[in-house]
Amino acid sequence: MLKGKRILLGLSGSISAYKIAHLASLLKQAGADTRVIMTKNACRFIDPIVFDTLTGNRTVLDDFDRTNESPVSHLDLPKWADVFLVAPASADIIAKAAYGIADDMLSSAIVGAFSCPLLISPAMNVHMFENAAVQENLEKLRSRGWTVVAPGCGYQACGDSGNGRLPEGEELFEWLERSCGAEKDLSGRTILVTAGATREPIDPVRFITNRSTGKMGCALARAAALRGAEVTLIAADMRVEAPNLVRTVRVSSAAEMFEAVKCRMAEADALLMAAAVADYRPAVVAREKIKKRDGEAVTLPLERTDDILLWCGERRRKTQFLCGFAMETEHLLEHAAEKLKKKRADLIVANHLRREGAGFGTDTNIVTLLTAERTEELPLLSKQEVADRILDRALLSDAWNQGGDRSHAQGEESDAGISKQK
Numbered sequence: 001m002l003k004g005k006r007i008l009l010g011l012s013g014s015i016s017a018y019k020i021a022h023l024a025s026l027l028k029q030a031g032a033d034t035r036v037i038m039t040k041n042a043c044r045f046i047d048p049i050v051f052d053t054l055t056g057n058r059t060v061l062d063d064f065d066r067t068n069e070s071p072v073s074h075l076d077l078p079k080w081a082d083v084f085l086v087a088p089a090s091a092d093i094i095a096k097a098a099y100g101i102a103d104d105m106l107s108s109a110i111v112g113a114f115s116c117p118l119l120i121s122p123a124m125n126v127h128m129f130e131n132a133a134v135q136e137n138l139e140k141l142r143s144r145g146w147t148v149v150a151p152g153c154g155y156q157a158c159g160d161s162g163n164g165r166l167p168e169g170e171e172l173f174e175w176l177e178r179s180c181g182a183e184k185d186l187s188g189r190t191i192l193v194t195a196g197a198t199r200e201p202i203d204p205v206r207f208i209t210n211r212s213t214g215k216m217g218c219a220l221a222r223a224a225a226l227r228g229a230e231v232t233l234i235a236a237d238m239r240v241e242a243p244n245l246v247r248t249v250r251v252s253s254a255a256e257m258f259e260a261v262k263c264r265m266a267e268a269d270a271l272l273m274a275a276a277v278a279d280y281r282p283a284v285v286a287r288e289k290i291k292k293r294d295g296e297a298v299t300l301p302l303e304r305t306d307d308i309l310l311w312c313g314e315r316r317r318k319t320q321f322l323c324g325f326a327m328e329t330e331h332l333l334e335h336a337a338e339k340l341k342k343k344r345a346d347l348i349v350a351n352h353l354r355r356e357g358a359g360f361g362t363d364t365n366i367v368t369l370l371t372a373e374r375t376e377e378l379p380l381l382s383k384q385e386v387a388d389r390i391l392d393r394a395l396l397s398d399a400w401n402q403g404g405d406r407s408h409a410q411g412e413e414s415d416a417g418i419s420k421q422k
C-alpha cells in the first residue's frame with residue numbers, strides 16, 4: 001500500500017526515537033520513499049546516520065546551514081510529502097505545533113505544511129502526557145485535522161508506568177497506511193465486526209470452544225479501518241493480535257458477545273459477523289471443579305445459545321449491511337443459501353473448509369460470496385484480500401445504496417425500536 005508513497009518523518013527528542021529506525025526500515029522494505037527531519041535533541045538519542053542508511057536519503061537536520069540540500073527544506077519537504085508523521089513528538093514540539101512556533105527545522109516544516117495529512121505520535125512521561133497543557137495542545141491539533149496517535153500504556157524508561165509510550169514501528173506503519181495507502185471509501189461509516197471463538201464454561205477450569213483463530217475477523221476489521229471506517233471489533237478468544245486501528249471490546253462467551261453486539265448494533269452501518277459462536281453451552285455451570293469418578297460415563301446437558309446473527313437480521317434497519325459466515329464440511333452452498341434467507345443477511349461468506357489454503361488459522365482463504373442476486377466463488381486469496389472483497393460488496397449493496405430493498409428482508413426501520421444514534 002505504501003509502495004511509491006512519499007513519507008516525511010519528523011523526530012523530536014525522546015528515548016523512544018530508536019523505534020523510528022525500525023519504522024524507516026519497514027517503509028524502505030514496503031517501497032516507500034522516506035525523508036527524515038530531526039531536531040537537535042532527537043540527534044542526542046539516535047545518530048542521523050541511522051536514517052541516512054535506512055532510507056537512502058540524507059537526513060535533514062536542525063540547522064539552516066549549508067549542509068542541507070535545499071535552503072528551504074522546511075517548505076519543500078512538506079510540499080513533497082504524501083503524509084507527514086511527527087514521531088516521537090515531545091511536549092515541546094506539540095506545543096510549538098499548536099501555537100505555530102517555527103524556531104527550528106522541524107517546527108518550521110510543521111508550520112509550512114499545508115497540503116499533506118498530518119499525524120503526530122506523542123511520546124513522553126505519563127505525568128507530562130496527562131498535563132492539561134499538553135492535552136489542550138493535542139486537542140487544538142485534532143480540531144485542525146491532525147491525527148493524534150494514542151500512545152501506548154506500560155513501563156516507561158524513567159521507571160514510571162502509564163500512558164505515553166511511543167507505539168512500535170509496526171503500528172506507526174499501519175497509521176501511515178491508513179492515512180495515505182488506501183482509498184478512503186468507507187470514511188463516515190461505522191462498522192461492527194465480531195471475531196474469534198467463544199468459550200462456554202463447564203466449570204471453573206474447563207470450557208467448550210472451537211478452532212477459530214480470529215484471523216478473518218481481524219483482517220476485516222483492519223481492512224475497514226484502513227479504508228477510513230470507524231471500526232469496533234468484538235473479540236472472543238483469538239490466536240492473533242487485534243489490529244491497532246480499531247476499538248476492541250473483549251468478550252468470552254456467546255452470551256457476552258450477544259450483549260456487546262446488542263449495545264452497539266444501533267450505531268453500526270454494517271455488521272460483519274465473522275466470530276465462531278458456540279451454538280450450545282452447558283445448561284449448568286458447575287461452581288466447583290467437576291471431579292472424575294471411576295468407571296462412569298458423564299453426560300453434559302447443553303442448551304442453545306442466542307443466535308446473534310439471526311437476532312440482528314430480525315431487527316436490522318434496512319440501511320444496515322449484514323454479513324454472516326458459514327463454515328461447513330458438506331453441502332456448503334445449500335446451507336449457506338439457507339442461512340442467507342433465514343438470517344435475513346445481505347451476504348453470506350461461505351468458507352470452503354476442506355480445500356487447501358482455506359479454513360482455520362491460515363493466512364489465505366477460499367470463499368464463495370452469496371447474495372440474493374448472485375453466487376460468486378473467489379479464487380485462493382489472502383484473508384486481507386477476501387476482507388476487501390467483502391467490504392466492496394457492502395459498498396455495492398442495496399442496504400447502502402437503495403435503503404435496503406431486499407426481497408427477503410422484512411420490517412420497517414422502527415420495528416424493534418432501534419434507530420441510529422447520531
Ligand code: CTP
Nearest residue numbers: 273274275277278305306307308309324325327
Ligand atoms: N452466529 C451467531 N450466533 C450464534 C451462532 C452463529 O451470530 N449463536 C453467526 C456466526 O458469527 C456466523 C454465522 O452465524 O456468521 C454462522 O451461522 P450458523 O447458522 O450459526 O452456522 P453454524 O453454527 O456453523 O451452522 P449450523 O448450526 O447450521 O450447523
